[in-house]
Amino acid sequence: MPSPAGTPDADPVRASAGAPAADRAGGPAGEPLIEVRDLTRVYRRPRTSLTRPGEAVHALKGVSLTVHRGERFGIVGESGSGKSTLLRLLCALDRPTSGSVTFAGREVAGLPERSLRFLRRSLQIVFQDPMSSLDPRMRVRDLVAEPLVALGEPVGDRVAELLDAVGLPASAAERYPHQFSGGQRQRIAIARALAPRPEVLVADEPVSALDVSVRGQILNLLADLADELGLTLVFVSHDLAVVRHLCETVAVVHDGLIVETGPVDDVWEAPGHPYTRALLAAVPTLEGML
Template structure:
């Protein structure tokens, strides 16, 4: 069976700066690949290219066997339903003047999907009381807003979620609940996750495999247990030392 998403020799440049330098990875259905590294290493640029929101300078992005690079926006639009983002800032991603219900319904309207009962179904799926549908984001907690963001990402029935630091803006007490929700949704729906993260402690519990990124390149990839117990690259060992210092 082919990977859900297959990125090969991806290059993304901004002027003279190469943000992503020949990056390759795959994510299978039902799998979480964590892409981890410090701020500025190229993780988010990789995520944008994987979502076909930024055209790479070279390389290949294939989703379910279909090449995305080179497709025009009109050709990409029906495919976008299958891979959706969840952003870092739960408040900003929803829109301050848009009710929670309308935010969740937006992708259904854009793609002309049936609305009846769907918003309530999605809210229930992510553990969000349907009475919040008429509220604005500032009336909810950060964790509740992130649940709404996840519900919106699931509205079109995607096969892959790109999770860009999905819990880093939340209080530590709330993070575990969101991570548990993501695990439950993956098991229930068979979702693949590309999990963008800078925190090794989160990766230890949230991912199946890890790709370590530094200066635009993936320097090491492996199963979580193997990478944590037998890191091969000095940068991976450095990240683990930082985690050990933060969590003695």
């Protein structure tokens, strides 16, 4: 998708360098947990001619970042920016064209699924739309227990424990996803993600589909869980204001590159890149309007 008219293009000099994440210094204390180096991903469009291969789409053009243990890391970008590709590569759901992703020092990029069990246990994902990410034919009990079963671990009382942790009654276990509201379904998705006691929780736009009153409940829950369980949080959103509320560090993705990264307050107060400034100016805020 072309960038919208009027959006300043990424500054190629600053952007293409693939500068490491700690650009603005002063990162949190924990040791590096996820390290991404010079990651690229090229997709091919379907071919339209017999003699020529399909057009190449450079979804990621050399991205580097570091997520430290215990950090709350926000990734902000619009549709087509490459943030979903980046997320898929972080979670080893796709293979990069070049570059590396390491998790706790172990290379993840390009590994076959059977070698990724450690990652599947340590890193779990909550998706945007809890209606399509939860199997409508499974009871909540089985949905929440499924990651444990897949890893061959005993389930025991874990389901009740997890439902309690996300603020759902134990009776929820016997019901089906459609019997819950959007916010409750997102709680189920979070309980499921927490089942194997992951170190990292990746949340891909977890509140975008929710009403504003429920959004607060889920953001509070994520913050509480991250504190209690010492989780590392990777939070993807199109909304810099939400990221600022929840995260310490932010990376702004635009056109396949990280155009700006650093402590979220610095980026918010003094955005260095024209794209970040455009993004900030575009977000309507109540305070700004009244």
